[in-house]
Amino acid sequence: MHHRIRPIRTAAVALSTAALGVGVLTAPPASAEPSPALRAAKAAVNTDSTPSTIAADWITGELTNGLMVTSGKPDFGLTLDTGLGLASVPGHEAGVAAINAAFEPRVNEYVGDGTKESYAGPLGKAAAFSRAAGENPIDYNGTNLITRLEERTADVPADPAAEPQAAAFAGRIFDKSESGNYANVIGQSYAVRALARAGSTEAVAARDFLLKQQCASGYFRLNFAKANVPNQSCTEGEAGSEADPDATALAVINLIESRDTSQVVKDALAKAGAWLADRQRNSGAIRSSGADAQINTNTTALGGYAMGLLKQDEEALKAGLWVRKNQPVDKYKCRTALTKDTGAVAFRKDRSKAAKAGGIPADGRDEWRRATAQAILGLQFAPASKDRFRIESVRDQARAGERVQFRVYGLAPGESACMQVKGDFRRVKGKTKGTKIVRKLLLPTGNQRRVGLVKTSDDEARTWIRVRN
Structure with a gap:
């Protein structure tokens, strides 16, 4: 994996654990394993680790005793x-361990008590997180998340011909709840x-039912058909089978993370x-779906x-660059x-513009957290610079009050910096093509050498110029 060469190391990585002051610190789990799929996908592309690192630093600092809190209550999702x-960075x-320490004793508040209440999608997501944290989903605070999930997964009937409707939704997840059944395709994917x-x-039945939710064009819909409908598959053009890029x-x-390498999955x-590549705009952005569809970082x-995990490198790098442009530094x-919230990612560009004047509003902070939590993933594929990070003055000396050109090299595409x-x-902001950025700076009074600086979120470079009155 390639990262930009940095001549000066500063505090960005150190913040990773320091930012946990508001949380519960425990030793990192010895058996936590970074995703082999992510490692393999990034091995052949030149990416910059900075944006995902500072996003992870920021969101770690948003934890309260290891949990995200929304409207005064734990937000387990x-x-x-x-x-x-965080597990991808x-x-x-330590951030993953802090979350695990806080979440594990309260897991049943999220997945249900297993008697009257049992929620399939949350069971799948909790199991996925437990593995990322180096824990065993078969015994997670005494709860067997897998057995519970199997109970919420429709069985394959002994005689499919005699029970065609049961066969139609074999493998489909269902919630057990007095509030109703809210299982959907996203939950199905975590269950798989x-x-x-x-x-x-x-597992195979659950996978096959998930694949039924993929329409002919390649997209997955968000919601299942009603359980009594004979056709449980996505049918393009019909109500309920609209494309959903998030799903x-x-x-x-x-x-990919299921590690199912069967041809049907491939x-x-x-x-x-x-389909995702076709939906992506030239800017790298992808529009959401539904009545309020909009371009956004999530x-x-x-x-x-x-697309990065699929090794669609060009598309993944374009998306990573676009997300980075919405990470104000x-x-x-x-x-x-916004300086005190360096690393946070705005849901949309207009949010960032508004917050530069007054900061992230209290009633908007939840949106920034949600945007950043998922932006961390896309930022894994933010492209790196192909040049060494440095600043140069075009002149060795100049008079006070003159505007002199300085040249900056080595900023990654979309990376914000201050000259x-x-x-x-x-x-200044790193260019998509080429690395040289030229700006004029007004020289101060005083017969002495002056330093010209360029500073990024986690680094700096400098040069010198002699100033004469």
Whole structure:
């Protein structure tokens, strides 16, 4: 895996554990395993680790005693999204462990008590997180998440011909709840991942039902058909079978992480990857679906990460770059009200623009957390610079009050930085093509050597110029 060469190392990695001051610190789990699929996907592409690292640092600092809290209550779903995101970033094992320590004793609050209440999708996601944390989903705080999930997965009938409707939804997950059944395709994909990794005898049926939710064009829909409907498959053009890029991306991610290498899965992944690439805009962004469909970092990050795992490198890098452009980094002389939240990712560009003046509003912080938790994944494929990070002055000396050109090299595409000399500064952003950025800075008074700086979120480079009055 390649990262940009950095001549100066600063505190970005150290923040990974320091930011946990509000959480519960425990030793990192010895058996936690980074995703082999992610490692393999990144081995052949030149990516920059900085944006995912600073996003992980920021969101770790948003934990309260190891949990995400929304409206005064633990938000277990967002907590697990955060944990799965952190598990993808080297150096953040302590954050995953803090989440695990807080979540494990309360797992039944999320998945149900196993008697009156038992929720299939959360069982699958909890099992996925437990593995990422180095725990055993068969005994997670005394709960066998896999057995519980198998109970919520429809069995294959002994005689499918005699029970055609039972055969039609074999492998489908169902919630058991007094509030109703809210299981959907995203939950199904987590269930497939959990059952397959556990070697469950119900894994194949669950996988086959998930694949029924893929339409002919390659996308996955979000919701199942009603249980009494004979056709349980996605049928393009019919109500209820609309394309959903988030469900598609998560189906791809979880199928890959299920480690099912069967031809039927390979074919499904190829079709889904092609559909995601076709939906992606030239900018790298991906629009969500539904009545309020919009371009946003959540959908783009999930789609980009899915395409990255599929080794669709160009598309993944484009998505990672677009997400990075929505990660404001305004530091040093370029400070804004967002500086204290460096690393956070905005859901949309307009959110970032508004927050530069007044900071992240209290009632908008939850949105930034949700955006960042998933953005971490897409940022894994943010492209790196092909050049060495440095700043140069075009002149050795100049007079006070002159505007002199400085050249910056080696900023990664979309990376924010601040160029400065005493009394003047300019915000700059890494180019998509080429690495040289040229800006003029106003020289201060005083007969002395002055330093020209360029500072990023976690690094700096400097040069010198002689100033004469």
